[in-house]
Each structure stands twice: as structure tokens, then as C-alpha cells.
Amino acid sequence: MKKLKEIIRLMFPVAAKRFPLFFPLEALKTLCDILMPFIAIFVTPLIVDELVGGKDLTRLFVYAGILILGECLLTVIRQLSVNQLGKYKERLDNYFTRLISEHAMGLDYQLTEDKKLLDQLEKTNTGMSWYSEGVYGISEQIFSFIGNAVKIVGLVTVIALHTPLLLAVILLCVCLNAYLMRLSSKVELKAFERLSKVNRMFGYYGWEMVDFRYGKDIRLYDASGMLLNKWDGFSEESYQGWKWQADTTRKYSLIQGALAVFQTAFTYGYTALKTIGGVFSLGIFTQMVSAAESLFNTLGGIASNITDLLKKTNYAYEYVIFMNYPQAMPKGDKPVQAGEHRIEFRNVSFAYPGTEKKVLDGVNLTVEKGERLSIVGLNGAGKTTLIKLLCRLYDPTDGQILLDGTDIREYDYDQYMKQFSPVFQDFRLFGFTVSENVTLKGRENMDEKDRLRVSDLLKQAGLEKFADKLESGEDAKLFKYMEEDGIEPSGGEQQKMALARALYKDAPVIILDEPTAALDPVAEYEIYKQFNSLIQDKTAFYISHRLSSCRFCDHIAVFSEGRVAEYGTHDELVNIPDGVYAAMFEAQAQYYR
């Protein structure tokens, strides 16, 4: 009940605001459902008694007219509302999927590696889809419950007026039925828990198999066999889950069937005896039989409303858990000063969540306003991790990062994130148009100024020939897996687009984290040099396992095993005997001399 309350509180107002007609239509459908059986229950006995008694044709026509017209009218109204409601099913589903995605994109980055959260996201998506059908499924059950409850009060009154024993037998059968349904739904819930992980893995492997971006590796490393085997394994595991559910609930379904047969036989036998004994008229006999059948169905209906509602509530509650998933990082509300920034890492140490190893160990480093810092070091030295901490994708385990003298955790998160234009090694472009990838604005939100700027930035990033080649220029769509006429830019071209995106954001701090790793050292040097002139006097971090950017940076920090092993200018470092930098420079000097 508490869960249902929370679901109603969190989901229903949102749904009502977005689709104001949805709930009134549900109410109209329910009203028709309530009235429908009573027309027959009250009018049919009148017709039967008139047929065997008075035989007045006018009265018979009036009764038949009420019966037929009433049922017709209710059926039409009901069908129209059901038809309209059907249209909301898909729309509600899409709307809540959008809310889930919106929330997922806003979660702290470090949670994206949290297995518990990934499981929760999977449970939320499946739980809200066909397992519970979200607001649509739950409100359908609630309205049906209310309708059935009102019907029961009416039917119980009708039957109790004539035969309380029949009422008692029906109630007993229904209680047994409800108990069996509860047992079945417990089994289903257990199966849901069991299947959530398998479904996630299923989705992962299924997606990898058909994703063209993995196409090269799959073919050249002959990975299809392994992927298909994994798929078969999960498929078997999933089948076992479903089989267990079906096998365990079979006995409950059989007993439910037997109960229905017994109840019908008892109703007919008992009321027939009463009619033969002269206690009931033929009209009352038909009324009792149809009221009893209706009551049995309605009580069965309300019992299944309750079990369905309990089940759907448990599934849909995953949405409540997900939407309230605790953030991993504290967030402040201090505004960030406009302009350039001074950044200081003060004794910063860090281990990735769930791991022990210190990837950064007591890092002290200061970058003055407008300074260019080159961070170099072998792969795995901790360079990217330092940037992830600066960009608040993670928080340090120990120590502090200060921006203009204030701990970055105290700043308003959104404002803080606006201070950085990073290009990561594993940047991703979207299956949108070229200009949308640069601006990250929908085409409809871009004005002429934006377009000119994109065109200019693409040129500056070295893509002028690329854009000129395209028939639809900057409006060309990327990637064939999204659009039939999508273009497939080369790795280098994609990197340049990512650089144009960073320039477009125009944040005070620029970070290039080896986005040029796929280029040769000389091309990398050229790009860094050109980029360096484009960013004017902004503060910048250039990260590489090569020394391309060291020549034009104010300082160089050499990282080794999570520490700043050496720090200084190129000329200082190159002269340290047996120094890490000196050794790297010696090995790579051919490119930069």
C-alpha cells in the first residue's frame, strides 16, 4: 500500500499534467462497466415474469427496449473510451521512458559504472514496460478495482435479499481463488528478480552483435562464435527462468478452474431447487443465477485487481527507486566567478569506487589563470583520472581540488561543469548532423549566427575540405547505422569535429586528453599547435603519452604511477639526469627536433 501511494504520488500528477484527458476517460469507461450488468439483472426478471405471467405485449416491448437501448448506449460509450485510451498507452510509455532517460543522463557519472545502478535501470525499464505497463497498467487496475467494488455492493445486496447461503458459498470460492492468485504472483516476482540480470546481459550481447561499430573487431577477431555462444547461454538461462515460473504456477491454475466449475454447479442446483419448491419465481431464478455469476466474476475480478495491482506496484516501484537513487557526490550552491580560473590540486589521492589501488597518490599541482599545462606520462600513469576528478566525474578520495581558492565541491554543479571544454580520448559523436554534433543543439534551435560559427569552427579545426565535399554541408547526418545516407567520417575527421565542439562551447578551461591518439606524432603536434593558437589566452591542459604539446606549454607535469614525478619547463626537465621526461624526449626526439 505504501508503495502504491508513492507510485501514485510520483507518477499520476505527471501523467495527468501531460495527458489531461487520460484519467477522465478511465472514469467514463469504469462508469459504463458498473452500470452494464445491472441493466440485465433488473430488467431480465421483469421480462421472464411477464412472459410466464401477465403476457402484456406493450410492457414486454418497453422492458426489451430498456434492455437493448441501455446496453447499446453503454457499449458504444465504453468502446469509444477504450479506443481513445488505447492511444495513450504508447504515449504514456514513451513519456515515462523519456523521464527515465532524462534522469539517467543527469545521474553522477561514477554511477554509470555501478553494477547496482545498472541493474536498477534494467529493472526500471522492464518493470515499467510490459511487466506493469506503468501508469496505464496501474490506473487501469485501480479504476477497475473501484468499478468492481461498487458492483459488488450492488450485487451482494440483490443476492442477500433472497438467499444469504448462496452469497456465503460464492464468497468462500472467491477467497480461495484470491489466495491462489497471490501465490502465483509471488512466483512471478521471484522470476522477475532472477531474469533482470539475464535480460541486461541479453541486451548487451544482442546489441553488440548487431552494432556495426563493432563490426571490424567481430570479423577480424572472429568474435561472432563467442558472442553467439554467450547469447545461447543467456537464452537458456532466460528460458529456465520462464519454465520455472510456468511449472510452479501450473497447479494453482488447475485448482482455480475446478473452483469455477463447482461454484456454477452449486448456484444452478441450489436456486433450481428453491424455484421447484415454489420459494422463487422464474424471474427471481434468472435474477439470482445472473447476479451470482456476475458476483463471482466481479469478486474474481476484484481479487485479480488486487493481485495484479500488487504485482504491478512492485514492478513499477522500481521507477520510484530509480528516480530517488541517491546521488554519489555532494553538490554545493556557490556561484562560479566569471572569467579565467586558477586551479590547484592539493594533496589529491584517488582510488576508483570498489577498488583499493590508489590511482593517484598525493598529487600537488597548480595551474595559474591562462596557463598551459602539459601532462605527460606512460599509459596508466593516472593522467586521465586527474582530469576526471577536475571535471567532477569523480571526487577525490583524499585531498582537495580548488578553483579560485574554493573547493570545487562547494560550487553549483551545473555552473561548474560549464567551465570546461574537454575532448576525451574516448569522445563520442552522435548519430546527428555535423552541426548538431558541434553545437549539441537541435537544428530547430540553431540560428544563422550558430550556423556561421559552426562553419567557421569546422574550418578552424581543419575540416573545411570535408564540409565542402558534403552535399548537404554541415547538415549532413553522421553514421550509416542511423541514416541510410549517413556519412562515415574517418577517425581523424571525427577528432576534428570533437575539437570544433570544444571550441564552440567556449568554456574558460580547455582540456585535450589525447583526442589525437590515433594520429601520428607529427600530425598530433600540428593539431595541438593550431588548437593552441585558436584558444587564445584560455587556461589549458594538454594530455598525452607523447611530447607533442610540451614545446608550447608553460609547464610540464610528468606523471608516473599516480604521482607527479617531475615538474618544470621543457628546458628544465630535459636536463634532469636519468629523468623520466629526458628519457621520453630522447626516445621521441626524432619527431620534435
Ligand code: ADP
Ligand atoms: P592514463 O590516462 O595515464 O593512461 P588513467 O588515468 O586512464 O591513466 O588510468 C590510471 C589507472 O586507473 C589505470 O591503472 C587504469 O587501469 C585505472 N582505471 C582507469 N579507469 C578506471 C575505472 N573506471 N575503474 C577502475 N580502474 C580504472
